[in-house]
Amino acid sequence: MIGGGLPIGAYGGRADLMRRISPAGDVYQAGTLSGNPLAVAAGLATLAATEEEGFYANLEARSAELQAGLERAAEDAKVQLWIGRQGSMLCPYLRPSP
Numbered sequence: 001m002i003g004g005g006l007p008i009g010a011y012g013g014r015a016d017l018m019r020r021i022s023p024a025g026d027v028y029q030a031g032t033l034s035g036n037p038l039a040v041a042a043g044l045a046t047l048a049a050t051e052e053e054g055f056y057a058n059l060e061a062r063s064a065e066l067q068a069g070l071e072r073a074a075e076d077a078k079v080q081l082w083i084g085r086q087g088s089m090l091c092p093y094l095r096p097s098p
């Protein structure tokens with residue numbers, strides 16, 4: 001969620017170690033996804049959206065719709081499908097059971 005669906009990296013640690021990271025400290029850290037402004041903006045927008053009234057209920061409903069749609073499509077295509085879902089997290093498997 002920290003990247004709002006975009007690739008981003010994050011890390012943390014004890015305060016004494018984190019104070020060593022540049023620009024405050026003597027350890028320089030860099031990476032492909034470090035400080036990506038688009039991913040950070042997307043992450044902040046995602047966090048703000050989670051504060052909206054009914055966000056999680058809507059997310060649950062949309063996830064249930066997605067699961068049902070995938071199951072219908074698999075049935076129509078005669079493809080074995082089992083979907084494990086907990087809340088908005090779902091994982092489809094091309095098999096008839098867990």
